[in-house]
Amino acid sequence: EVQLLESGGGLVQPGGSLRLSCAASGFTFSSYAMSWVRQAPGKGLEWVSAISGSGGSTYYADSVKGRFTISRDNSKNTLYLQMNSLRAEDTAVYYCAKWVRPYYDSSGYYVYWGQGTLVTVSS
Amino acid sequence: EIVLTQSPDFQSVTPKEKVTITCRASQSIGSSLHWYQQKPDQSPKLLIKYASQSISGVPSRFSGSGSGTDFTLTINSLEAEDAATYYCHQSSSLPRYTFGQGTKLEIK
Numbered sequence: 389e390v391q392l393l394e395s396g397g398g399l400v401q402p403g404g405s406l407r408l409s410c411a412a413s414g415f416t417f418s419s420y421a422m423s424w425v426r427q428a429p430g431k432g433l434e435w436v437s438a439i440s441g442s443g444g445s446t447y448y449a450d451s452v453k454g455r456f457t458i459s460r461d462n463s464k465n466t467l468y469l470q471m472n473s474l475r476a477e478d479t480a481v482y483y484c485a486k487w488v489r490p491y492y493d494s495s496g497y498y499v500y501w502g503q504g505t506l507v508t509v510s511s
Numbered sequence: 512e513i514v515l516t517q518s519p520d521f522q523s524v525t526p527k528e529k530v531t532i533t534c535r536a537s538q539s540i541g542s543s544l545h546w547y548q549q550k551p552d553q554s555p556k557l558l559i560k561y562a563s564q565s566i567s568g569v570p571s572r573f574s575g576s577g578s579g580t581d582f583t584l585t586i587n588s589l590e591a592e593d594a595a596t597y598y599c600h601q602s603s604s605l606p607r608y609t610f611g612q613g614t615k616l617e618i619k
Contacts, residue, residue: 438606494543
């Protein structure tokens with residue numbers, strides 16, 4: 389059974405940093421691209437970042453480029469999101485999601501989502 | 512960036528009713544359009560892939576159609592458990608694969 393378990397969320401002050409983790413199980417982690425998608429309270433889904441199965445290719449939304457870094461450790465079956473210079477508008481539930489293929493390529497889709505971790509940026 | 516616009520934003524429906532949700536893309540995306548269901552306090556779940564292809568384990572009352580810029584999610588004979596927000600998602604324009612704003616279904 390596929391499982392994605394996010395952790396690392398919490399309350400942080402504006403300008404602060406946080407690192408999210410997503411522990412994966414039930415599938416060959418290195419064979420799939422992964423993404424972070426967030427959802428602000430009461431709002432819709434917003435793609436944040438993606439990484440290929442090997443970790444060699446990374447992608448970012450303009451809203452987080454230069455502040456967030458996605459990475460993965462395939463030996464630990466874990467996806468990460470390092471978030472720096474956090475802003476109030478980064479407040480959201482952050483989901484990790486499994487892509488259908490090793491590459492974050494056109495015409496793919498998310499086959500499975502974790503339960504999410506809440507990040508609150510407030511003073 | 513490709514913008515996806517769903518309609519309606521909200522719909523209140525009775526059980527056994529037929530529901531249609533539309534998703535319009537700001538430019539042609541072929542069949543690279545997928546639908547997700549998000550129940551309250553849950554994560555999204557894949558419902559339909561490539562506009563019209565069914566997903567194993569998803570009830571047959573859910574179906575999709577369309578291509579290019581106009582897409583439809585249909586729920587036949589709505590059940591109480593279908594109360595959720597439904598999102599369309601395009602994967603045509605790498606890497607900014609955008610979502611629609613969501614359609615919230617309330618069961619009367």
